[in-house]
Amino acid sequence: MTETADARAAITATLIEAIGAPVILIDAQGTIRALSPAARSLISGLDTGKQLALVMRDPDLIDAIDDVAQRGGRHVVELVERVPVERTFRIHIVALEGDGRRHAAMLTFEDLSEQRMTERMRVDFVANASHELRTPLASVLGFIETLQGPARNDEAARGRFLGIMREQGLRMARLVDDLLSLSRIELRAHVTPQTPVDLAAIAREIVDSLMLLARGREVTIALDLPAQPLRVAGDRDELLRLMENLIENAIKYGRRGGRVEVTLASAGGEASVAVRDDGQGIAPEHLPRLTERFYRIDTAQSRETGGTGLGLAIVKHIVLRHRGRLTIESVVGQGATFRAVLPALPQTPG
Structure with missing residues (x-):
């Protein structure tokens, strides 16, 4: 590459890295030469010097890039990603200068x-x-x-x-x-939410607000919290709703006069919220469907207690938005445990 070509490539890379939209520049061989910060945050694994096809393996996208590299012109591809959450992109692929046989290309992403x-x-x-x-x-x-x-x-x-x-x-x-x-x-x-939120403070607030309901059913709530704040990157209102739904369900559907245990813990870079009741438990055939919209084990009991059939669906979607996971463990006659596990922020003193 000549000095002029080197200077031009450096200027191009600098311009792309300054763009606020997701943009990727690849050379004629499909190697990433420059990308904007928005592209880095949009798709994990992207970096200069990597082959784009090894990071984004969608066959339609790879075929479109190859066609532009060989023939020039432009292509528009719609890409749907299913993991970790469903996302849809419209990707514009435009040919740039070539070496006579293949063209470099620029990809711009439109988030749909x-x-x-x-x-x-x-x-x-x-x-x-x-x-x-x-x-x-x-x-x-x-x-x-x-x-x-x-x-x-x-x-x-x-x-x-x-x-x-x-x-x-x-x-x-x-x-x-x-x-x-x-x-x-x-x-x-x-x-993905980015605001630091203390799960321990949320748990205290929700337990205080549900004490009247618990007393009405003669239920004891045991709260086990870590000594230090348990922080996650989250949406406080949504995490309040998550905690409220799990604890309220345990009070309503657990045993009258029973005990609800709320345990917060951290391990391996993750924060967990576990809510256990000592009710009649849930039969195995119901467990995979509990987070479906409007799915009820006992429709009459759910409506009698004011349930809408959406509480656990809301919990599941809050957990997914926070890039976590929800597990449900139950043995008939021995109660049930609902556990939300979220990525934890590094602990800081106090």
Whole structure:
């Protein structure tokens, strides 16, 4: 390479590294020569000197890059990544100068994840809401017709029906709130939270807020926390919701007069939140489906306790957004343990 070519390549690399959008420059042999910081953070494993095809192994993308390298011109490819979360990119591949047989190329990435997620959420929201709201709405309408007709002058019936209608209205409100919460979490699934959050402080806050519910069911909550703050990179509101859903479920579905154990720990660069109840446990066939939307082991009990069938789905999506994992362990007759494991931040004194 001549001195002029070296200088030109250095200038090009400097320009690309200053770009705020995800951009990758590869030479005629497919080796990464420059990439922007946004590209580094978007796709793990990218670095100068590496073969792009060894990092991004999608066959359609590799074929498009090869075609541009041989023929020049441009290609547009849509790429869907499934791991660690589903993301969709539109990649523009443009040929640059060549050596006579093959061309260098520049790749620019357009993140379509939020747009695709919004479209899917809109469809899912309509389907789920219409299905789950139909029963309480039909109940409310039926009572209204009765109050307007046969029970118009029946004071006792009016009081009883209005009480039931209020409960059905509250059920619909809870359902809409949970659907909106789930939609917001899914919408941001591809954006990893970065704010330091102390899980121990969240656990104390949630346990304090649920003491009235626990006393109502004569449940004892045992809180086991580490001596130091247990920090993760997270969204505080979502982690509050995660902790609240797990502990509230343990209180509601565990044994009346029983014990709920909340244990926070750290090991191997991970922080774990384990919530154990001493209830009747969960049969093995139900465990794989517990985090599905609207899946209920006992529909009547879930609705009686005010459940919407979305609590564990919300927990699962919060854990996935925080790049963690959720495990469920249970033996029938011996209770259940729900454990959320998240990447921990390095501990600091105090």
